[in-house]
Amino acid sequence: MNEGLEKRYGLLTAIAMVVGIVIGSGVFFKAEKVLTATGGDLPTGILAWFLGGLVMVICAYNFAIMATKHEKVSGVVDYAEMLVGPKYGYFFAWFMATIYFPSMTSVVAWVSARYFGVLMGWDIVGPQVMTMAGLFLVGTYVVNALAPKLAGKLQVTTTVAKLIPLFLMAIVGTIYGMKNGVLVQNFTSGAVVEVAGNPLFTAVVGTCFAYEGWICATSINAELKDAKKNLPRALTFGSLFVVLVYMVYYIGLAGAVENEVIMAGGETGAKIAFSTVFTQAGGTLLFVFVVISCLGTLNGLMMACTRGFYAMAARNEGPTPQVFGVVDNVTKMPTNSALIGLMFAMIWLAYFYGANLAPELWFGPFCFDSSELPIVTIYAMYIPIFLMQMKKGTDFGFAQRIIAPIFGIIASGFMVLAAIVSLGKAIIFYLILFAVVMVIGIAMKNYGHNKEF
Template sequence: MDNGLEKRYGLLTAIAMVVGIVIGSGVFFKAEKVLTATGGNLSLGILAWLLGGLVMILCAYNFALMATKHEKVSGVVDYAEVLVGGRYAYFFAWFAAVIYFPAMTSVVAWVAARYFGVLMGWEIVGPQVMTLSGLFLVGSYVINALAPKLAGRLQVTTTAAKLIPLFLMAIFGSIFGLKNGILVENFTTTAVHTFTSKNPLFTAVVGTCFAYEGWICATSINAELKDAKKNLPLALIFGSAFVVLVYILYYIGLAGAVKNEVMMAGGETGARIAFETVFMQLGGTLLFIFVVISCLGTLNGLMMACTRAFYAMGVRDEGPRPQVFKVVDTVTKMPTNSALIGLMMAMLWLTYFYGANLAPKPWFGPFCFDSSELPIVTIYAMYIPIFVMQMKKEQELGFFYRVVVPALGVIASAFMVLAAIVSLRKAVLYYLILFAVLMGIGLLLKNYGHEEE
């Protein structure tokens, strides 16, 4: 299959996509939720981060094995096609294009604007933050659509920048907490004695899934990656393990900076309070600027995947008007039409996120849910058939790689789905209704416009 895309990215960019997309908004955005969900129980919170990280590592390792054998157009969609079939691959690609990538991208755009708003003293649901969210989406689209090589360099640069506040807080926050006793106190006492959820561990794990998500986006540049069969597995394995280590160290560093109840009460300013406690006001503000840069790096990586989502269908001559979306610009070597509709989908999901989660009065009644979490859980459910068929079809692999590793992937994915059902309850049902409607639209549009080719 001639995909028409240029081999422009190397191993460093692939690793930067895994680390840079995963590490970014989520670790700052969800640390407060994990702490609140566990009632300030630091050990239970760390267990949640470990379990969420284990799910990511097991799934990433399975896809790393697939990447050593299959190199086509769009990573995970390719694996779905080879192992499960073309029809399943189409629906996976449609889900990624209309729900997963744009929903994630829109939330991260808001998170980046939210933390910038904290620096400026704006309300996190005010007009300034929402306008800036849209501007961040458009800016990220422009860079990816018109200057994809610059987007790759930006991903590497922002990945390096975002590690600065995480490592500084991990090291100096822990030292600070050991010296003044806060870290030991936070480990030995619980901030509150009643949990915000009947299942605190599952609720916390579902919270971490947003912080850990994004690694799968690295597979979207499969066709543009030099020596993809070697470099993509390395990026997935090294990147995912590195992320888990950094997250846990950062979480412990936060616990050394301020008491758990202060962090929980701080809401959107909790991370800033921790940074300013350890590094004083000026240092805390400067480090918080790096947090905003970190979120923008995550947004850039997600937009890299979002702009290629409709192309993944078009190049297979599937989905609406494939002759439109498989076109690659002769100058930028980018699927410009696919990029544009990817931006439009992200804008729609940003509007939904505001109406469902931020508006003074929710717009969508019972169909209001957190679009930063439920689409992630759906994609884990969609991994399961791929792992099952991996066990059935990859006969040349040994028992461990053909049976044990995929089976662990199935268990990890099923655990994440169960955690979502137990912790989010009714929201899962209403989300699945919306999911079914959108997938039904995908079925109707599967062959739309093909007669015009």
């Protein structure tokens, strides 16, 4: 194998990955879903955002504890390998490389194109938006594969840019709503439409996409300066900051327009809110920052996606590690790993369209929302790690070894329960697909290995 990855990123980039990946597409994309899931009941929606954020903070804190002791390649895979065992570590790495990273990346590429399409007046399921989604995927791949330092700088820049519309809506929207009475009306009106099932659980599952992505920051731990100190700081500060931003933004949004307007607006709901508060021109300008925000999230996810197969190859596992473990001498990037990461993201983009957007869905009962179920799966996969943290974390104090993992197990279990209650039979067909991919991964564990590698 070529020499390892370069220590090129500092604390600021790590924090920007946590904040920048999490804050972005989801807060705009899922705000309308949370309102719809709760029937427009604002207090229930805020509770859903709080519970989703609490789950993220608890899990991020546990991984921050682990990050103080373990440092190898691809953070979360390190923890799975060190605490549960090499076989589970490989299982986790394969899932991240083939399902989690590319499915999340593909969805965010579409969401970025979706809001760009709103600005341009395009149909969000039309050919223009899908073409832009593909172009966004390729563009972020090129930046990450050929200029990784530039990708890191872009992550910091877009993180700052994306906070502008969120804080402006949080502050101005709240003041605007208090003056005209919209905020009080939205808080006190209760549900404006009846909803089936459990609205709180459905809304919490919706928030899981908006809060997800923080774990991707662990994928650059091998390239992070003083990772054992900087990664825990980034996870802890970043996750707490995200919850604060989401809560105040959601309240500000409720002050802009009535809940039923956001619900009826669909993909244009956020733009209607911004235009109402900041005038048509100001709303359009701020919505440009929304698109930049989504692209920043996409860039951060692509940073993780391009390193998925390298995480296996660095351990001499997975298919042909002598190919995917190659690090380019100039860019210091695992170029082959980056290319197959793009390929998987393209496959998942095609699936997302066929399963969720096509006029006639392509995959029958195997159609599910790839922005949610892979996230619920990863929370289930955290549970064995937290259990072994309790058993093997002898270097930690009682709170870090016992209390924190127990809360991590409860938080992860809550997300799994919420998904089962709200999604029903879709989970069964997703698990079939998941099992097939995992079986292929087991078969490929030693495929094409060179003993001298």
